[in-house]
Amino acid sequence: MTVSGSAAQQAAIPEPDVGRSWHMLLAPLIYLAVAAAMVAYTQLVPLDDIERSALRLPFLARRTWEHIRLVFYSTVLVLVVALPLGVLLTRRTLRRATPVVLAVVNVGQATPAVGLIVLLAVVFRIGFWTAVVALFAYSLLPTLRNTMVGLEQVDPRLIDAGRGIGMSAFGVLWRVELPMAVPVILSGVRTTLVLNVGTAGIAAFIGAGGLGDLITAGVSTQRNLVLITGCVLIAVLAMLIDWAGGVAQRLLSPKGLT
Structure with missing residues (x-):
């Protein structure tokens, strides 16, 4: 009986998902290897003067850093606006404003990205921050919508239970609603990043x-190597950020929901 009980206890302990863990660790290494191979190829093959100027390592590093900065600042701006706005629009007093707000936000998503960024450049001026604002307008909807959906999907009985034990409305929001909505919200943030x-x-x-x-x-x-290098680096950067978002989603989600 003792041996049998011990075996049953061991069988009840869930084994770690080794395959998934290895995949999570291996994926970014593969992405980086692809980028490194692409860059190495551009440094080894014969290049003309135009290609050599566009594919110099300092130039590639500078352009990659600029791309990361564009993504970082636009995503931070989305988080600063979308998260509190999503919370407010799920409160009873402001729920009526939801259709109007979503209609305005949908304009940014529905407008072609090239047209939006050029329009803002004409209205304001060309440059880094104009591009950040255009990216913000274009990518605001996923995080805003997921914030609202995540909060609306929280079981009302949990909210009632929190209020029943004397928690304030803010306490219920902070300790019950937001933790339960985290996986859905992070999914929206991940979409915004990509x-x-x-x-x-x-x-x-x-x-x-x-x-x-x-x-x-x-x-x-008409330099195909320059064009392909840019496309490959953007694709690798997107996959790396998507991988990092997936890791963050698993780590930040409440235990039992991942």
């Missing part, structure tokens, strides 16, 4: 830098 990585490529049209410079230079000068 959207921003891809869309930031068009920032080059208004002189905001980024890896889009390689694409525009490759097209305008």
Whole structure:
């Protein structure tokens, strides 16, 4: 009986998902290897003067850093606006404003990204911060919508239980609703990040830098290697950020919900 009981206890202990863990660790290494191979190829093959100028390592590093900055600042702006706005729109007093707010936010999502960024550049001026604002307008909807959906999907009985034990409305929001909504909210943030990585490529049209410079230079000068390098680096950056978002989603979600 003792041996049998011990075996049953051991069987009840869930084994770690080794395959998934290895995949999570291996994926970014594969992405980085692809980027490294692409860059190494550009440094080893014969290049003409135009290709050599566009594919110099300092130039690639600078454009990559500019791309990361565009994604970072636009995503931070989305978080600063979308998270509190999503919370407010799920409160009873402001719920009536939801259709109007979503209609306005949908304009940014529905407008073609190139048209939006060029329009803002005409109204304001070309440059980095104009591109950040355009990316913010284009990628606001996923995080805002997921924040609202995550909070609306919280079981009302949990909210009633929190109020029943004397918690304030803010206490219920902070300790019950937001923790339960975290997985859905983080999914929206992850979508916003990937959207921003891809869309930031068009920032080059208004002189905001980024890896889009390689694409525009490759097209305008008919240098396919420059064009392909820009596309590969943007794709790798998007996959790396998506991987990092997935890791953050698993780590930040309340235990038992992942």
